[in-house]
Amino acid sequence: MSRRPRATEPLTRERVVSAAIEVADDRGYEAVSMRRVAEHLGSGTMSLYRHIADKNELVSAMVDQVTGRYTYPDPEGMDWRERMHAFARTDWRMFLDHPWMLAATASVTPPFGTQSFAAMEWALEALESVGLEPHAAAQVIMTVNNYVQGSVRVVLGEADHDTETDDPGVNWQRRLRDIDLDQFPRLRELVRLPLPQTDRNWFADGLDVILDGVQNHRSTDR
Template sequence: MPDETTEPPYRRIAADIRRRIAEGELVPGDRVPSTRKLAEQWGVALATATKALTELRLEGYVETRPRAGTVVAPRRRAAPEPPAAHRRPDGAGEADLTRERVVRAAIEIADTEGLAALSMRGVAARLGVAAMSPYRHVGGKGRLVSLMADAAYGELGYPDPPPPGWRARLELGARTLWRLHRRHPWLAHVSPLTRPLVLPNVLVHGEWLLAALEDRGLDAVTRMDVQLLVFTHVQGVAVTLEREAQAEAATGKTDDEWMDTQRSALGALAASGRYPSFARTLGALENGEYDLDLDALFDLGLTALLDGLAPRMERAARR
């Protein structure tokens, strides 16, 4: 058995997690430390931590779940895997590498670990290829993120013919974008609204929203503003999804666990008398607790947005 000083770091990390699973310290469904956490704990690069988790995933010890991260798998596969040194982590090698495989691997990393954990070396480690190989297919990280976004936005489309009425069409567009951001929360962090992604599949959604506003008596500036408002609403709520995952990875606490640490401070503020509306609202909540539901918040904002547009649409139609 290789000495610990000569064993590659990623294998030492994998061996430690295997031990923790075997001893019951980690049980099926438990979250395994993220690549960022492992990199900090072991003093290694993110790509090294990614390689360790990839090996464990292929061996059946763990599985990845979007936004949940890497968790202990329900059971290990019965069939033995070939030695790690003799296989590629995703079952293929350099000769089979394509742009599509690089983009898909990058999306899987971003979905599971967040966009901040994405690196070209990490993608190469996940694919089991040389560190520079992905560059030949996507150029660099900036280009890779654009390709990821284009692929993600292209996962959902729209019906033909569209539903009747501007409101139904705008609502469907907004809900389709929300579904995509729910699936890929990192999308909200790819680019600011002032510097939009000029990508075919992004424009598919813009085209859908703009078409809903045509022939309604609105000028071109207003049509652009409205479709950007829809994008802004989706991104504004969705940005919390990625930040939530980053905060949990950094602190090791879920949102509920973090709020538990803030209860005494909130109670003190409510009791101070300086914030009476806050105190009354907090007191009116069941058990004094507010459960943030992002889907409900999205629905509330979308309804308010569409209700606010309705009078303007009616006035424009009468002109």
Template sequence: MARPSLSREQIVSAAIEVADEGGLDAVTMRLVGQRLNASGMALYRHVANREALIEAMVDAVVGEFAYPEPRPPHWRDALAALANQDWRSYFAHPWFLAATATCRPVLGPKMLAAMEWALASFDGLDVTALEKLHLLSIVTSYGQGLALTWTQPDREGSGQYWREQLRGVGHRRLEAIPAELGDDVELDLDRQFAFGLERVLDGIEMYLTSPPARRP
């Protein structure tokens, strides 16, 4: 009985499943082929190599968490929408954070479209192309940095960990943290992210409303 033919989309989808379960290091042509009941060599008819497969995986996740259309008209709403989509993608696919939090991210078609969408959030404002890039980096780096901590496997029970570690340490400011958290309150990551994002956007707003002559 002939095996069903493979498609590039099937291969990318299977590779994402492998990465979701075991991280990027688990993604090999052989293992993805096994997931599809095919040989690793069969995959090369659709994907040139492992690097090309990972590039396709990244672009697929970018499309899965595409920024909203139409774009919110105000820059602050647009950047908030962008940051929230990125935040959700990191927890849906933790390997995606490692693949994109780099100075040389994969620039596939969907990633390029997402970057264009993001930079267009500043249209109509008196900022240079380089300023747009810097301001966008502030937003994305905030989400990446926070997610880098909280996408770790040991995040469960972190609230209890901090309560136990900070009680009776002899520093009143530190001891105030578990006292305020209480015994049954777990850390709310989405609330923490939203709080920090608002402060980041507040800072950008202060910059945008300052006279251009006072900017660096």
């Protein structure tokens, strides 16, 4: 078999998308340009368009591929609250691992692709025991998703992936520090206050507020 596979590995949609993800991972989202992705692949810029229609489609595919890399745990033996925590924590980690995903998901209209459907399906199953009407369950999942993304945005605020402290409040406050806060007494109080020590699980606690609402809704229904 003299089938030398070819001088260079042939371009595939997957290879293109992976290269774009690598560029985003180590040069940032705004560094993802067609020329740069091509350069990273050692190919011509226009060749990418053989496997991708648009830059928009490329971004969608990036989101989908990264989403697919994160799988949710086996739900066996978890109650619905634990499952929703696992759901949120997985996405949380995904966004922290790939901060550009925030901007990428925002620039594309959901749902994004097969992988996001799988995520949705997992979450719907997680909520099944709550007995919500399906559209209500979908809305809860949307709310949790938005909560995760909002929390990530706060954490990513300006500590551009430097410190490992999961503590969001600090940046929050630094941002507000030197404004004319005198007209906003409650805001000033908020900034003045250090984070209480009990706040050791900011992200999970905020999620629990939402889940409490879900739980309560169920009980008032029946």
